[in-house]
Amino acid sequence: MTKGQKILISGNEAIAQAALDAGCTFYAGYPITPQNEIIAYMSEHMPLQGGVFIQSESELAAINMVFGASAVGARAMTSSSSPGISLMQEAISYIAGAELPAVIVNVMRAGPGLGNIWPAQSDYFQATKPGHGDYHCIALAPSSVQEAYEVTKDAFRLADMYRIPVFILSDGMLGQMMEPLLADSQGSMADGKRKKLSTIDYRLSTKKWAATGCKGRDAHVVKSFYMNMGELERFNLELQEKYKKIKAREQKQEALYIDDAQVVLVAYGTMARLAKEAMAILRKKGVKAGLLRPISVWPFPEDIIKRLTVSGKRVVFLVIEMSYGQMVEDVRLAVNGRAQVEFLGRSGGGIPSEEEIINKTVALLNC
Amino acid sequence: MKKVFSRTSSLRDVDTHYCSGCGHGIAHRLIAEAIDELDIREQVIGITPVGCAVIAYNYWNFDCVESPHGRGLAIATAIKRVRPQNIVFTYQGDGDLAAIGTAETIHAANRGENLTVIFINNAVYGMTGGQMAPTTLIGQKTATSPRGRDIGNEGYPLKISEIVAQLPGVYSVERVSCDSPKGVLKAKSAIKAAFKNQMDNKGFSLVEVLSACPTYWSLTPADSLDWMQNTMSKEFPLGKIK
Ligand SMILES: Cc1ncc(C[n+]2csc(CCOP(=O)(O)OP(=O)(O)O)c2C)c(N)n1
Numbered sequence: 001m002t003k004g005q006k007i008l009i010s011g012n013e014a015i016a017q018a019a020l021d022a023g024c025t026f027y028a029g030y031p032i033t034p035q036n037e038i039i040a041y042m043s044e045h046m047p048l049q050g051g052v053f054i055q056s057e058s059e060l061a062a063i064n065m066v067f068g069a070s071a072v073g074a075r076a077m078t079s080s081s082s083p084g085i086s087l088m089q090e091a092i093s094y095i096a097g098a099e100l101p102a103v104i105v106n107v108m109r110a111g112p113g114l115g116n117i118w119p120a121q122s123d124y125f126q127a128t129k130p131g132h133g134d135y136h137c138i139a140l141a142p143s144s145v146q147e148a149y150e151v152t153k154d155a156f157r158l159a160d161m162y163r164i165p166v167f168i169l170s171d172g173m174l175g176q177m178m179e180p181l182l183a184d185s186q187g188s189m190a191d192g193k194r195k196k197l198s199t200i201d202y203r204l205s206t207k208k209w210a211a212t213g214c215k216g217r218d219a220h221v222v223k224s225f226y227m228n229m230g231e232l233e234r235f236n237l238e239l240q241e242k243y244k245k246i247k248a249r250e251q252k253q254e255a256l257y258i259d260d261a262q263v264v265l266v267a268y269g270t271m272a273r274l275a276k277e278a279m280a281i282l283r284k285k286g287v288k289a290g291l292l293r294p295i296s297v298w299p300f301p302e303d304i305i306k307r308l309t310v311s312g313k314r315v316v317f318l319v320i321e322m323s324y325g326q327m328v329e330d331v332r333l334a335v336n337g338r339a340q341v342e343f344l345g346r347s348g349g350g351i352p353s354e355e356e357i358i359n360k361t362v363a364l365l366n367c
Numbered sequence: 368m369k370k371v372f373s374r375t376s377s378l379r380d381v382d383t384h385y386c387s388g389c390g391h392g393i394a395h396r397l398i399a400e401a402i403d404e405l406d407i408r409e410q411v412i413g414i415t416p417v418g419c420a421v422i423a424y425n426y427w428n429f430d431c432v433e434s435p436h437g438r439g440l441a442i443a444t445a446i447k448r449v450r451p452q453n454i455v456f457t458y459q460g461d462g463d464l465a466a467i468g469t470a471e472t473i474h475a476a477n478r479g480e481n482l483t484v485i486f487i488n489n490a491v492y493g494m495t496g497g498q499m500a501p502t503t504l505i506g507q508k509t510a511t512s513p514r515g516r517d518i519g520n521e522g523y524p525l526k527i528s529e530i531v532a533q534l535p536g537v538y539s540v541e542r543v544s545c546d547s548p549k550g551v552l553k554a555k556s557a558i559k560a561a562f563k564n565q566m567d568n569k570g571f572s573l574v575e576v577l578s579a580c581p582t583y584w585s586l587t588p589a590d591s592l593d594w595m596q597n598t599m600s601k602e603f604p605l606g607k608i609k
Pocket residue numbers: 416417418419420436459460461462463464487489491492493494495500
């Protein structure tokens with residue numbers, strides 16, 4: 001493929017290709033549906049680019065391998081689906097605690113437990129309010145194949161810039177779906193003739209903190225353990241400062257027709273595609289509907305919601321999710337009682353349909 | 368006056384937090400000496416465990432990465448693959464390497480990763496208060512085997528070195544014991560060989576070091592050495608396994 005040419009590719013493969021284009025030199029993963037295309041793509045292409053691919057013995061090992069690769073300065077990624085992400089939680093907390101960059105892809109499936117392999121959005125809590133200890137991950141939720149490519153590339157930049165784990169929150173539908181992609185790949189994607197990493201022009205920030213051998217400098221330690229009284233609290237306050245900065249700078253959303261909207265549909269990822277269709281139909285019917293699609297789900301785009309609601313104008317938020325109500329909590333916090341917040345959700349394989357969204361919206365306005 | 372002995376440069380001039388008679392301090396020193404004799408301090412990346420030795424990086428003077436409990440060999444695998452020019456080793460207790468981290472241990476060994484593993488077997492969990500370890504001897508009393516380890520309930524002491532030695536990807540496995548000056552010298556040469564193997568790209572080398580925990584054996588440091596010589600090394604025979 002030459003530069004500037006579109007190819008037809010799945011969401012999962014687009015994420016893998018984006019990582020390669022972002023200068024990811026390390027990938028470890030363990031098979032789980034519906035993200036197997038990522039690990040397969042990486043096994044094929046990562047070695048051709050001169051990077052390291054490992055099929056690990058478990059998700060525990062995969063995320064700890066990412067920890068190790070990142071600790072020595074590599075751009076590193078793993079991918080999994082819901083149960084596998086649960087297994088990774090301990091190490092993600094360590095990665096946050098050691099302030100290491102990492103990219104973690106969750107192609108969500110339905111739960112709880114083994115659940116099934118149908119798409120769902122029921123790991124929103126896990127990505128935005130993660131595991132043990134006071135930490136955060138940036139979490140980005142694309143809603144098309146093109147956007148999956150773009151946010152994944154950007155995830156590596158953000159991870160390096162803030163030294164933070166970044167989640168790509170995808171789902172089984174987006175992962176499997178094929179759409180045209182315009183990639184700015186440096187090498188060839190289809191013919192396997194990739195350039196070696198050393199010749200690829202990606203700007204890696206110099207990672208002065210990495211453990212690379214102490215030649216010519218003092219020894220470096222990558223760690224998350226703070227034993228002395230007061231030390232951990234001081235460190236945690238520094239982390240909180242970092243999170244504040246990220247909240248101020250990195251909120252990302254798509255907002256359509258929200259200024260005159262009586263009802264703002266709030267949905268992300270695959271769900272937002274259906275919400276967008278529903279909004280268009282509602283507008284045709286003369287209903288003033290708008291769409292707010294969070295792209296960063298952490299930091300949650302609360303500023304735009306605040307702006308919409310502080311004026312005192314009457315507006316209803318209808319939050320639509322492939323879950324039984326997770327993101328709706330963040331919408332309620334952002335709205336802070338200034339507007340009505342309603343919810344429509346299905347999970348376990350079911351997806352709220354356009355018709356259900358339209359009916360619920362109309363019912364809301366009529367009551 | 369002629370200087371005949373000095374602190375090796377990979378060891379910092381600080382006091383350790385270890386109990387008196389603890390084997391960790393000896394093992395730290397042997398590793399530091401081996402590294403300096405091979406002149407690889409500036410290339411070394413050490414992986415410290417969760418266990419009593421978590422802050423070994425405060426005592427060593429080279430780059431270190433602190434691992435989650437048991438995952439040292441996953442971390443080391445990635446580091447060595449990304450930076451083959453470095454010398455990478457893990458330092459792990461028996462709980463870390465042979466209980467919670469068993470899968471990582473077996474699979475790194477089976478992949479034949481070119482790594483050096485220093486496995487500290489003290490037959491208990493030190494850091495958490497002397498609970499039973501996979502390597503606790505039959506009949507040994509611990510905080511969680513108060514009537515002594517009973518094979519009906521707790522199974523047998525796990526001989527992870529013998530298991531790992533079966534794997535074709537593994538280059539060398541040796542068990543040593545820091546129970547006497549002679550034992551310490553043997554341990555040193557085994558540790559040095561395990562680093563040298565990595566420098567020569569030989570593959571996975573593991574040294575199991577029997578190491579005293581007088582605190583949770585409820586023995587004096589001197590009696591601990593006797594127990595290692597007369598009891599522990601009967602269950603865990605010393606020597607080259609592979
Ligand atoms: C996931 C997890 N589980 C449990 C612990 C608690 N823990 C800390 S150290 C340890 C065992 C240490 O024993 P060992 O590896 O034998 O090392 P030693 O302290 O004896 O040197 C345990 C269970 C932990 N930190 N993390």
